[in-house]
Amino acid sequence: MARTLALLNNKGGTGKTTTTLGLGAALARRRQRVLLIDLDSQRNLSAAFTLPEGYTGIGHALVDSLPLHEAMVKVDKQLWVLGSTPALVDYEYQLSHEPGREFILREALAPLQSEFDFILLDCAPSLGTLTVNALTAADGFIVPMQAENFAFLGLDRILETADKAKRRMNPKLELEGILFVKLNPRTTFSKAVVQSLAKDPRTAGRVFHTYIRQDIALMECSAFQKSVFEYAPSSNGAHDYADLARELLQRTGDQSGKHNLEEK
Numbered sequence: 001m002a003r004t005l006a007l008l009n010n011k012g013g014t015g016k017t018t019t020t021l022g023l024g025a026a027l028a029r030r031r032q033r034v035l036l037i038d039l040d041s042q043r044n045l046s047a048a049f050t051l052p053e054g055y056t057g058i059g060h061a062l063v064d065s066l067p068l069h070e071a072m073v074k075v076d077k078q079l080w081v082l083g084s085t086p087a088l089v090d091y092e093y094q095l096s097h098e099p100g101r102e103f104i105l106r107e108a109l110a111p112l113q114s115e116f117d118f119i120l121l122d123c124a125p126s127l128g129t130l131t132v133n134a135l136t137a138a139d140g141f142i143v144p145m146q147a148e149n150f151a152f153l154g155l156d157r158i159l160e161t162a163d164k165a166k167r168r169m170n171p172k173l174e175l176e177g178i179l180f181v182k183l184n185p186r187t188t189f190s191k192a193v194v195q196s197l198a199k200d201p202r203t204a205g206r207v208f209h210t211y212i213r214q215d216i217a218l219m220e221c222s223a224f225q226k227s228v229f230e231y232a233p234s235s236n237g238a239h240d241y242a243d244l245a246r247e248l249l250q251r252t253g254d255q256s257g258k259h260n261l262e263e264k
């Protein structure tokens with residue numbers, strides 16, 4: 001059975017897509033079969049790959065109830081992508097008028113469960129129909145965020161929405177973890193943010209030990225349609241996403257990631 005994880009934050013630019021790409025590539029390098037799904041009409045995830053001419057993507061497949069296999073593209077050993085197109089906005093509008101609209105993605109993913117170890121859902125910066133579909137289909141969600149003043153306000157909203165999705169549609173849904181992206185752990189402010197989340201009963205024990213440092217290679221690699229591991233194998237970005245994959249895989253047994261907030 002695949003473990004389906006949604007990358008979620010309704011604030012824009014927090015590292016959802018970069019994490020989907022970095023974590024997905026890192027898991028694939030650890031011999032996991034990984035499917036990345038672009039649920040954002042900005043299609044930043046899709047743009048990191050060469051998709052076929054005339055590609056219609058996830059939106060068309062969901063609206064027309066086509067098997068998702070037809071829209072899946074193998075992009076590397078162990079790595080597949082279900083991309084989006086700008087028309088995803090229109091498809092999302094159509095889906096939002098269907099009966100059982102929250103369950104459409106879950107239904108479509110059911111036949112793929114045995115084919116993958118991980119399915120990563122790159123959500124748009126909104127809590128719209130497709131994001132709610134992601135929360136209904138997922139086992140867990142990861143919230144990439146910065147240690148910033150207003151990040152907390154956004155987090156309250158995300159946790160409330162996830163809680164409703166769990167109560168009403170998906171009892172198995174769990175917060176897989178808060179992931180700090182572009183973190184400088186030495187500033188007083190970021191330390192305060194990390195500590196406060198560690199104490200908050202909603203997030204205590206659910207902050208990844210691994211954090212992602214600011215690294216230009218993470219910004220550049222997708223423009224060159226390469227994973228950070230191909231583009232800059234010895235970069236901090238490659239190192240940090242490899243650590244994140246290791247921490248995620250170790251969670252069931254050993255809870256500690258190799259490099260944690262104190263060590264780096």
Ligand SMILES: Nc1ncnc2c1ncn2[C@@H]1O[C@H](COP(=O)(O)OP(=O)(O)OP(=O)(O)O)[C@@H](O)[C@H]1O
Nearest residue numbers: 012013014015016017018125182213214215218219
């Ligand atoms: N650790 C990092 N170091 C440097 N740049 C980063 C890092 N993580 C992400 N970025 C850059 O920050 C920008 C926003 O990241 P990303 O696109 O992953 O966020 P997002 O949450 O998916 O955004 P959106 O909400 O628009 O979908 C991108 O230009 C990305 O390359």
Ligand SMILES: [Mg+2]
Nearest residue numbers: 016017040044
């Ligand atoms: Mg994005």
